[in-house]
Amino acid sequence: MKTVGLIVEYNPLHNGHVYHFEQSKTVTGADAAIAVMSGHWLQRGEPALVNKWARAEMALRMGVDVVLELPVAYSSQAAEWFAYGAVRTLDDCGAVDSLCFGSEGGDVDWLSSLAERLHEEQNSFQRLLAERLEQGLNYPSAYSAAIQAWLGKEAAGNLNAPNNTLGLHYLMALKRLNSSIVPATITRHNSGYHDQDATDERIASATAIRRLLDKNGQEAGLQQILRYVPSYTLDILSRELQAGRAPITWNHYLHPLLHQLVTKSADELHLIHEVTEGLEHRLKQSLPEWLRHQSDPLTQEDAFEALIRLVKTKRYTRTKLQRMLVRILLNHYKVQLSREALGAGPQYIRVLGFSSKGRLLLKRMKQNARCPILVKIPRECPSYLEMDIRATGAYSLGYSRPSSGEIFRDYYEPPLRMEPD
Template sequence: MKTVGLIVEYNPLHNGHYYHFQQSKKSSGADAVIAIMSGHFLQRGEPAMVGKWARTEMALRMGVDLVIELPVAYSTQPAEWFAYGAVSALDATGVVDSLCFGSEGGDIASLNAVSAVMHEESAAFHSLLQQELKTGLSYPAAYGKAVATYIPGIDAAELAKPNNTLGLHYLIALRRLQSRIEPLTITRQKAEYNQQDITDAVIASATALRHILFEKKMLEEIASFVPEGTMSVLRHEWEAGRAPVSWEHYAKPLLLQLLHHSPAQLSTFHEVTEGLEYRIKQALPELFGSTDLVEKLVALLKTKRYTRTKLQRMLLRILLNHTKEQLSPSVLAQGVPYLRVLGFSNKGQDLLKKMKTTARVPIITKVASITNPSPLLALDIQATSIYALAYASASKQDFFRDYYEPPVRIER
């Protein structure tokens, strides 16, 4: 069975994702689709607007055959480690033939050429990168400029576009893992990543759709931009009081962490770098009286160097209690230590049977049966409990749902 892999967040799953899904199957000639999907917390340092099981159901209803969770250790990382974790999961299944990702340029040859040079970063490149960072640029912008200097003819602005950046790091990860998976790319259509305005009748970015849901609180207004399966799942989550989830739902537990820890203690958390622990402490007195506490904190901390995404990822690690030691490069470089199954179709069940002999790490379908969980799995379980703090009326099952919830299954 020929299988294509997708790396997704589906926050929420919309018509643009459906187009990518269809084109991925077409360009790869695949019979089955495996999605590596971020859990409750996402790459830009945000909580998902609905939980991982709801988004798994969206994916399965669209036609994905097997959904595997990207551990939270990787799902909220910068591009390099996010990509490495996701690609390592696809590679570890032993059944994925190709990886198809969206990109602004749609040019796999150019990205592949850059990845051929960049998968082994030299001391010379590292020096160039540090020089660009010292000018005050954010890491993505500095990385793009350094690559353009290191490899003549590269367009730094084009490389710095979000999907192109992720695509490059997928290719770098494939090379570092010496994976046999074939990379493919589909050009992003009609709505740019993070585009807030809607310019098409049926395709809008996830950012624009979330803006409607959070600002206007009108679920039906997005109906023409998402598959019916997405609408059905969203309606159910709304009615259950489990959506939409935003950063502000975690303002009080985050504030408790920030007030409780000293600057020295804050500096031990992942992504707290270059004296940000002191900037956080200086900003705290300005927050009281604010209605949107997290938004105000990010605005106070934000500089040209520290982007909103960087700061949100840092605050998320503090909220989740993730330390530098837990998420050190040596830990992350090992790749995913397990494959946590969130859902499957009939065809996905066939893939799982095959993976019993091909997978290079344990396959987990029932967390309650794991007697000695991986440290990264423990972080996923903790993330579920913290995510449930946002629910209108959370139950015991919500806080410990990893132990109670079987994989979502759809017959087709």
């Protein structure tokens, strides 16, 4: 059985994702698909709109055969480690023949050539990158500028495009792991990754869909997104809304975040992953003004936006700051997420759901995988799995009616078993 691997967030799953899924199987000739999906905290430093089990259900109903969880150690990282964690998971499971990702360029040869050069000449490139960072550029801009200085503007192409950047790092991870997985890419269709508004009749970005939900309220919002999502996505979102488990945004975590910022000293904040270059002091200095801002009759969303505005400089992207706040909220320390620790890989593969065809894939995985396949929480948890369990507990505090069952759901919830519609 030929199997394609997908790296996804499905926040939420929409028609563009369906197109990518169908095209991925077509261009790779795959009979089955395994998706590695971010859990509750996402690559741009945001909580997922709905929990990981709801999004895994969307994936299974679309036709994905096995859904694996990307640990939070990797899911809220910059491109290098997000890509490495996801590709490492697919490679370790021993059942994936190809990897298909979306890109703005749709040219896997160009990205593969660039990845090969970066892999072979990493030290030379790192020196150029360090020089650009010293000039005060934020990391994405410095990365793009370093590649242009190294290879020339034409050879570097459009690496500012987010899917091209992720695609490059997927390919670099494959080379780093000496993986036999064959890469392929599909041009992103109709709507850009960061597009804030829906402009096409059937395709809208996940960002635009979340904005429609937020702007129009629950019931009206569901009607607004009807044309952009499959019926099963709408059904699942409606169920989660009624249960008080959605829509989840940063505004649900202001109080626990404030608790962390107030009770930790600057020295303690400095130990947290992503708190770099004196950001602990900038956070502490911003707190009094942020709290004065919160005393105004503002929405919680306005308050979170105010914190970002106070801390942000040209040096730091919004995404970098949001990822930092995720790590502060979840108490993730630098020592836990060092390059050495991340480079060792997750050390387990967590199954969130599977179809009947997926059951056959799981048998293959159990024979060939390079680390344990988990369908339940073991008595002795790997350290990154413990972080996932705590991340679920923190995420569930954003529900309108959090319960013990939700906070400790990782212990009770078996993998979903489902046939596609």
